[in-house]
Amino acid sequence: MIGLISATSAGQRGCEHLAAAWPDEVRVYDGPVREAVGRAFAECEQLVCFLATGAVVRLIAPLLRGKDTDPGVVTVDETHQHAIALLGGHGGGANELAQRVADALGCRPVISTATDAAGVPGLDMLGWPVDGAVAAVSRAILDGDPVHLDTPHGVHPLPALPPNVTAATDSDVSLIVTDRVAAADTAARTVLLRPPSLVVGVGGSRGVPADEVLTLIGSALADAGLSPRSVAALATVDAKADEAGIVEAAERLGVPLLTYTADRLAGIDVPNPSDAPLAAVGTPSVAEAAALAAAPGGELLVPKRKSAPQEGPAMATAAVARRRPRGRLSVVGLGPGARDLLTPRAREELRRASVIVGLDQYVDQIRDLLRPGTRILESGLGAEEERARTAVEQARAGHAVALIGSGDAGVYAMASPALAEAADDIDVVGVPGVTAALAAAAILGAPLGHDHVSISLSDLHTPWDVIERRVRAAAESDLIVTFYNPRSRGRDWQLPKALSLLAEHREPGTPVGVVHAASRPDERSEVTTIAALDVTTVDMVTVVTVGNTATRNVAGRMVTPRGYRWQA
Ligand code: SAH
Numbered sequence: 029m030i031g032l033i034s035a036t037s038a039g040q041r042g043c044e045h046l047a048a049a050w051p052d053e054v055r056v057y058d059g060p061v062r063e064a065v066g067r068a069f070a071e072c073e074q075l076v077c078f079l080a081t082g083a084v085v086r087l088i089a090p091l092l093r094g095k096d097t098d099p100g101v102v103t104v105d106e107t108h109q110h111a112i113a114l115l116g117g118h119g120g121g122a123n124e125l126a127q128r129v130a131d132a133l134g135c136r137p138v139i140s141t142a143t144d145a146a147g148v149p150g151l152d153m154l155g156w157p158v159d160g161a162v163a164a165v166s167r168a169i170l171d172g173d174p175v176h177l178d179t180p181h182g183v184h185p186l187p188a189l190p191p192n193v194t195a196a197t198d199s200d201v202s203l204i205v206t207d208r209v210a211a212a213d214t215a216a217r218t219v220l221l222r223p224p225s226l227v228v229g230v231g232g233s234r235g236v237p238a239d240e241v242l243t244l245i246g247s248a249l250a251d252a253g254l255s256p257r258s259v260a261a262l263a264t265v266d267a268k269a270d271e272a273g274i275v276e277a278a279e280r281l282g283v284p285l286l287t288y289t290a291d292r293l294a295g296i297d298v299p300n301p302s303d304a305p306l307a308a309v310g311t312p313s314v315a316e317a318a319a320l321a322a323a324p325g326g327e328l329l330v331p332k333r334k335s336a337p338q339e340g341p342a343m344a345t346a347a348v349a350r351r352r353p354r355g356r357l358s359v360v361g362l363g364p365g366a367r368d369l370l371t372p373r374a375r376e377e378l379r380r381a382s383v384i385v386g387l388d389q390y391v392d393q394i395r396d397l398l399r400p401g402t403r404i405l406e407s408g409l410g411a412e413e414e415r416a417r418t419a420v421e422q423a424r425a426g427h428a429v430a431l432i433g434s435g436d437a438g439v440y441a442m443a444s445p446a447l448a449e450a451a452d453d454i455d456v457v458g459v460p461g462v463t464a465a466l467a468a469a470a471i472l473g474a475p476l477g478h479d480h481v482s483i484s485l486s487d488l489h490t491p492w493d494v495i496e497r498r499v500r501a502a503a504e505s506d507l508i509v510t511f512y513n514p515r516s517r518g519r520d521w522q523l524p525k526a527l528s529l530l531a532e533h534r535e536p537g538t539p540v541g542v543v544h545a546a547s548r549p550d551e552r553s554e555v556t557t558i559a560a561l562d563v564t565t566v567d568m569v570t571v572v573t574v575g576n577t578a579t580r581n582v583a584g585r586m587v588t589p590r591g592y593r594w595q596a
Contacts, residue, residue, distance in 0.1 A: 043056050065087045113126040155187050158222070177189065177195045186205065188379050191400060223353075225350050249330075263285070263321060292321060294317070314345065316347040323349040357456045359438065361441075362434050365546065374461060383429045387415075440512055471543050477589060479508070511572040539555055541555050541556075543570060
């Protein structure tokens with residue numbers, strides 16, 4: 029809940045505006061401000077105070093408890109010019125809230141937390157636990173000093189790191205991605221970033237206490253020099269899915285409990301099988317086999333060990349495996365060319381990638397956005413299969429790979445050959461991009477207001493008779509058609525042929541839009557007709573959009589009516 033507090037009528041208008049904009053999220057606190065702030069501070073996760081910053085500082089000072097529990101507080105000045113993140117910038121979400129308030133009221137967000145103001149993520153915002161010299165390394169990152177990135181156990185697709193943190197730099201300030209408690213040469217200016225890389229397999233006899241399980245896990249990790257903060261999951265056999273001590277141990281560690289059938293575990297090769305679990309649950313190994321089952325392709329770091337209960341036989345077993353780094357393949361559409369048509373999400377993925385795969389001309393489009401040290405595997409036209417295979421291989425090796433393409437990377441582009449190669453051992457994310465047909469449509473007017481198709485006229489991958497069949501079908505069904513790959517030096521008869529097929533069902537005066545290099549410096553566009561189109565103006569950086577029988581030229585723009593009944 030976001031508490032809103034105001035004292036003046038301008039402030040009240042601000043409150044009303046936010047209450048209308050975010051109806052389910054806010055509560056307005058009326059009455060004397062001291063009391064209103066007090067109540068809101070106790071009841072809400074966030075506060076927006078339409079009050080002077082100084083006044084709010086005095087009001088909340090006696091209420092402050094700590095970074096982890098205090099709400100995020102934003103103040104807005106009387107003339108609604110500034111939304112100031114006053115307290116709890118990160119943890120309390122005040123920086124983000126200031127931005128939201130600024131968007132809603134049309135004012136400027138004022139952010140003073142160092143990392144956000146500099147536009148780089150704070151180490152505490154990466155999503156993985158950090159140990160070590162957080163303050164010193166944060167300072168270096170902010171100052172833009174080189175920070176050495178070390179990934180001793182493979183590359184685990186990393187969170188997006190600031191640009192000055194790279195493997196390429198040599199520096200005494202370093203960020204090490206490791207599940208080891210202390211890295212070999214832990215210098216004073218080192219931060220250890222904990223990847224979710226460890227899985228602990230556990231077994232236990234009925235009634236095993238959670239404390240015993242946790243003590244065993246703790247000593248197994250400590251003896252091997254491994255950090256509990258890198259434990260991603262506990263794993264066991266199905267028969268122990270409800271074993272209270274094991275369930276509670278997972279809960280207390282804050283990790284999921286993964287379970288596997290006895291059959292599955294019995295099929296896994298382990299160093300220390302034994303008869304006891306075979307008799308009890310039907311597999312010769314629980315701890316080691318479950319750890320390995322949850323870390324496919326990974327390695328066993330700590331073989332099975334047993335708890336040492338005060339009395340009686342051992343009641344718990346544990347083994348630790350390290351997951352093979354799971355690679356990430358993002359298939360990123362760069363848009364038609366203009367920088368502001370590249371989505372923020374695409375930008376983020378590019379910065380996150382440690383490897384970029386793509387055509388050299390597309391790499392040129394975004395080279396300046398990459399982190400220094402990003403490996404670039406560019407290639408010329410053709411070689412698509414090879415590019416796709418390279419991208420998938422790199423991801424399988426644990427890298428964060430961005431496979432890039434212009435427009436949308438799934439439209440006549442690399443997404444399909446890449447995903448045809450990819451198995452379920454890598455994570456795949458797609459980032460949509462503005463495809464040429466849409467970039468062109470926005471320039472032409474509103475040509476795609478009714479049903480439409482895209483057809484590629486390239487007969488490199490598709491036999492011409494298939495293309496022709498589709499053009500005929502589009503002609504007969506009166507679809508608006510956008511032609512990709514319409515004409516090149518060696519392929520010049522296809523476009524006139526396709527137009528003549530459409531002309532069998534459309535008037536010669538049907539509007540046709542030609543857009544060359546949409547959104548790029550040499551953009552050129554024309555609205556003409558099927559009869560008047562000069563195909564020599566069309567090349568491979570052009571799309572051609574042919575209207576349907578209802579499309580009109582209105583004031584030089586292509587307009588296709590939506591044609592619903594309400595318009596008739
Ligand atoms: N994935 C791309 C399309 C690749 S096929 C996309 O989604 O846009 C290549 C064809 O796309 C080119 O021959 C041309 O027809 C079209 N194209 C790509 N970018 C273009 C642009 N900026 N302006 C006009 N056409 C473009």
